[in-house]
Amino acid sequence: MSDEDARDAAGPEGVRLQKVLAGAGVASRRVAEDMIVAGRVRVNGTVVTELGRRIDPESDLVDVDGTAVQLDQSKRYVVLNKPTGVVSSMNDDxxxxxxxxxxxxxxxxxxxxGRLxxxxxGLLVLTNDGELAHVLAHPSFGVTKVYIAKVExxxxxxxxxxxxxxxxxEDGxxxxxxARLLSASNAGDGSLVELTLHSGRNRIVRRMMAAVGHPVVELVRRQFGPLHLGTLPVGRARELTKLERGALLTLSRRGAGDAAPTESQETE
Known part of the structure; x- marks a missing residue:
């Protein structure tokens, strides 16, 4: 253990910022020091340029170049490509x-x-981070979702x-x-439509398309906020990458101070 590590372990005042950044996988300690000196690092929204700065990883919020850094390693973030026929519950009664x-x-x-x-x-996020789940799931925070609908x-x-x-x-x-048209059959028997929404009202895409005369035949959610389904196969789950976690946590922190939600959680 180096002298600096020993001081961090023993010191009641916290852990050196560059060590925290290195431990979070942002960069090596030396590169992290360069980032701090260059003014690229903020702690609780304030730029920090002193290399001696110590923080509490359990309570302080850190971001680099405006992107949040995950310091709490007990939090898990997973993306699932949910198949049809599966209900959005951890224990269906x-x-x-x-x-x-x-x-x-x-x-x-x-x-x-939230739910599908x-x-x-399509894309469903699984996590044990309650604050992030609250921000992402509720339409009052304006998190957008992108759907591909095959319609009649x-x-x-x-x-x-x-x-x-x-x-x-009927509910407002x-x-x-x-919205954009991706394709339409010349025979008129089907079309593919991409819809971007932040509303979380129940079965809203299906109701919208039915209301304009094109009932949904198949529906998949391709994007949730900054997360994209990509090539993840149906029925498979994976952990988010470091970049995806940063984007998700940045979104969560921006929404954490907003007013209490007024709509129910989204279900599509």
């Missing part, structure tokens, strides 16, 4: 296939962030305009943040 089968590779007790309808496949009929440009302009459903007005 009706005996249907649930999410427990996808969490067996991790010792932590993980929970799903049993008939909807030939969708027109006018229909896409209606989706983005907005209209009324709704509009897509973005």
């Amino acid at each position: 009706r005996g249907r296939p649930d999410l427990r089968q996808y969490t067996r590779d991790w010792p932590e007790r993980l929970y799903n962030v 309808d049993a008939d909807t496949s 009929g030939r969708v027109t440009a006018q229909t896409i305009a209606t989706l983005t302009r907005g209209f009324d459903l 007005p709704i509009r897509a943040d973005k």
Whole structure:
């Protein structure tokens, strides 16, 4: 153990910032020192340039170049490509296939962030970070989700305009943040539509498409905030990369100080 490590272990005032950054996998201690001197590191929102700065990794928030750094290694972040036929629950009381089968590779007790309808496949986040789950799951924080919907009929440009302009459903007005037509059958028997939404109302994509005359045949969520499904196979789960964790934690910290949510958790 080096003299600096010994002081960190014994000192009640915290751990040196460069050691914390190195331990979090940001960079080597020497490179971390260069980052600090260059003004690229913030602690609790304030730029720190002194190499002697000590912090408490359990309570202080650190970011580098505006991206949050995960200091609490007890937190786990997993992305799942949920298949259809699986309910978004860790213990379904009706005996249907649930999410427990996808969490067996991790010792932590993980929970799903929000929900996907049993008939909807795609990106679902599993974590034991309650604060992050609260921010991500609730529409009042404005986290966007991107869906690909296979629908009946030939969708027109006018229909896409209606989706983005907005209209009324039985539970109030709704509009897509973005909408675009990906493909449409010349025979008029089906189309692929991409919808971006931050609303979390129940089965909202299906209800929107039905309201404009194009019921959903298949639905998949491809993106959740900064996370993309990519090439992850259906029914497979993986831990987030360091970059993905940073992006997710940055989003969570920005939303943590917002007002209390006013809508129910999203279900699609």
